[in-house]
Amino acid sequence: MTTAAKTILVVDDAALVRVYYRSILEEAGFRVEEALNGLEALETLLGETVDLLVVDINMPQMDGLTFLRTLRQREGPLASIPALVASTESAEEDFAAARAAGANYYLVKPIEREQLVEFARMLCGVAA
Amino acid sequence: MPLVRKPPQPTGQPIRSPAEILTGLGSASADDRWAAARAAAALPDSAAALAAALPQEADSRVREAMFTSLVRIGTRDSVAMILPMLRSNDSALRMGALDALQASVFAARELLPQLLSDPDADVRILSCELARGLPSEEASRSLCALLARESAVNVCGAAIEVLAEVGDQAALPMLTQCGQRFSHVPFLSFAIKLAMDRIRAEGDRG
Amino acid sequence: MAELPAPTEDEFRKLCEYLYRRTGMSFTEEKRYYVERRVWERMAATGSQSFASYFALLRTDTQDEIQQFVNAFTINETYFYREDYQLKCLTNDLLRERLSKKRAGDTIRIWSAACSSGEEPYSIAIWLLENWPGVDAYAVEIVGSDIDTRVLELAGSATFGKRALMRLSPELIGRYFDALPAEQWQIISQLRDSVSFTVVNLVEPQQTRAHGRFDVIFCRNVLIYFDDASRRIAAENLYENLLPGGFICLGHTESMSRISPLFEVRRFADAIVYQRPEITRP
Numbered sequence: 001m002t003t004a005a006k007t008i009l010v011v012d013d014a015a016l017v018r019v020y021y022r023s024i025l026e027e028a029g030f031r032v033e034e035a036l037n038g039l040e041a042l043e044t045l046l047g048e049t050v051d052l053l054v055v056d057i058n059m060p061q062m063d064g065l066t067f068l069r070t071l072r073q074r075e076g077p078l079a080s081i082p083a084l085v086a087s088t089e090s091a092e093e094d095f096a097a098a099r100a101a102g103a104n105y106y107l108v109k110p111i112e113r114e115q116l117v118e119f120a121r122m123l124c125g126v127a128a
Numbered sequence: 129m130p131l132v133r134k135p136p137q138p139t140g141q142p143i144r145s146p147a148e149i150l151t152g153l154g155s156a157s158a159d160d161r162w163a164a165a166r167a168a169a170a171l172p173d174s175a176a177a178l179a180a181a182l183p184q185e186a187d188s189r190v191r192e193a194m195f196t197s198l199v200r201i202g203t204r205d206s207v208a209m210i211l212p213m214l215r216s217n218d219s220a221l222r223m224g225a226l227d228a229l230q231a232s233v234f235a236a237r238e239l240l241p242q243l244l245s246d247p248d249a250d251v252r253i254l255s256c257e258l259a260r261g262l263p264s265e266e267a268s269r270s271l272c273a274l275l276a277r278e279s280a281v282n283v284c285g286a287a288i289e290v291l292a293e294v295g296d297q298a299a300l301p302m303l304t305q306c307g308q309r310f311s312h313v314p315f316l317s318f319a320i321k322l323a324m325d326r327i328r329a330e331g332d333r334g
Numbered sequence: 335m336a337e338l339p340a341p342t343e344d345e346f347r348k349l350c351e352y353l354y355r356r357t358g359m360s361f362t363e364e365k366r367y368y369v370e371r372r373v374w375e376r377m378a379a380t381g382s383q384s385f386a387s388y389f390a391l392l393r394t395d396t397q398d399e400i401q402q403f404v405n406a407f408t409i410n411e412t413y414f415y416r417e418d419y420q421l422k423c424l425t426n427d428l429l430r431e432r433l434s435k436k437r438a439g440d441t442i443r444i445w446s447a448a449c450s451s452g453e454e455p456y457s458i459a460i461w462l463l464e465n466w467p468g469v470d471a472y473a474v475e476i477v478g479s480d481i482d483t484r485v486l487e488l489a490g491s492a493t494f495g496k497r498a499l500m501r502l503s504p505e506l507i508g509r510y511f512d513a514l515p516a517e518q519w520q521i522i523s524q525l526r527d528s529v530s531f532t533v534v535n536l537v538e539p540q541q542t543r544a545h546g547r548f549d550v551i552f553c554r555n556v557l558i559y560f561d562d563a564s565r566r567i568a569a570e571n572l573y574e575n576l577l578p579g580g581f582i583c584l585g586h587t588e589s590m591s592r593i594s595p596l597f598e599v600r601r602f603a604d605a606i607v608y609q610r611p612e613i614t615r616p
Contacts, residue, residue: 014286015347015351016285016322016323017289017319019322036591036592037592039590039599040589040591040592043606047601058219058222058223058253058254059223060226060227060230061592063222063223088253088285089250094217097219109282109285109315110281110285111315112314113314131459131463131475131476131525132441132474132475132528133529133530134441136532136544138544138545138546166570166574189573192570192594192595192596193570196567196570199566200567227562230562231561231566233563260355263393263394264389264390264393264394292348293351293393296386296390297386322344325344326344326345
């Protein structure tokens, strides 16, 4: 019996970053959806079951922390989807702000392949 | 037939005086602050009041209206007041400022050179986005000039991201050089190759 | 003109990302053939020798090239019951929600905010009369507006050709139109009299404010043509013209996610629509 692939929603306004994560995550057996800002991510979540969010902070229209805060206020399973923040911002306040907004983990860009796969597997509950 | 036709009833009176705007911006009611923020667009002198209120504003919709009014006022002063917010620790304020600058007609051309030379790498990262507002050749040249002197990995990443859209053939040598300099950073190698593919796609066809 | 090779994968993605960023329109794989064809057409029309030179021209929006490119996808030649999934959403879901906020004797107000020659507001009227059981219990006001006074004159005359009626059954046409000579049909006078038309530039708050607040706004394939600054202003104007809890419907390739953060997204069985929040925090 094969288990269905886990779905990861990559939320980042940079097209090259989305392509980069997609290539890594698909090779590792994940299904990938993309959104280019927090608003699009919220819209996507209305129609897709997602197992993990990989979220940039600096995005137009709705930044990543506002997106996470909005999401965590929702009722039901949406509120507790694991979220990995991946951002260029690297100050202590940024980590604290992300945690307060509802992020589970924080990686500073640029992200390495092994890091992304390891965190994706861990947060999706997938064996290596 | 139950379809009716009625004379329209306008929504609210627009606020007029600077005093009314100031009072409105300080109101406890988000609806009042919204109305004041929108009315401020007609009064260039209220730019400073808008800029002062923005960092304190917790309502995202009111904040949006405040930024829009600063853009609509459209003076160099009002646009300059947005700049410091690019440095804010508040991600919503920071990105609201960037969105507003992107909507400003002259922000890209006039402010880009200083922003791309800012001592703060985080500001340089955000500023690369503004290059999208320039014609392709000009944007490509500005970003290549940045890459020539830039050592921060994420700033290069941001510049390469925009070059993938605006870059012309003249950008290829700089991108190649970047690829050599940052061969140890997997994301940059990937991004540079992809950007060059997007720029070069035309030239490669027979 | 020599046969042009198909745009590459990279070129296609680059173009789609740019158009989405610039207009909010989403072009997916299914549209690929049409996008490629449009690129060829516009390269020929602009004398562009390569995709790269066309793309650079598109980015500067020389001579309204973005509008020229996008026009092919918005089908300016409108017709009745176009994108009827939104009409279904209106009667299946949106009106029910709006009514739960209303009292007896209240009016439901619907605005067709880029009504062109009138197909959309008249479609809404006919659809409600045909499909909404509540149509006799509530007063419904339908307003159509456009920036273009010439098309508004056409809307006022309420006269249409065969092509505009192509999605309507003979029964509907017989019920709501009078046949005129030369294959023209005119909306019956009772219906004509109940839809009002007005000039509105969506970017001008003085013009939009004059029309009060609505329960539902249809604003399809208009915001895509605005630049960033105008789009912000128009979105704020439209927000003001919605009652708290009111809905706004965009064109089916458009998304608010590139246009404005003011609205919340709602997913219904028939459509995704956007909503002004019910409650504003003090």
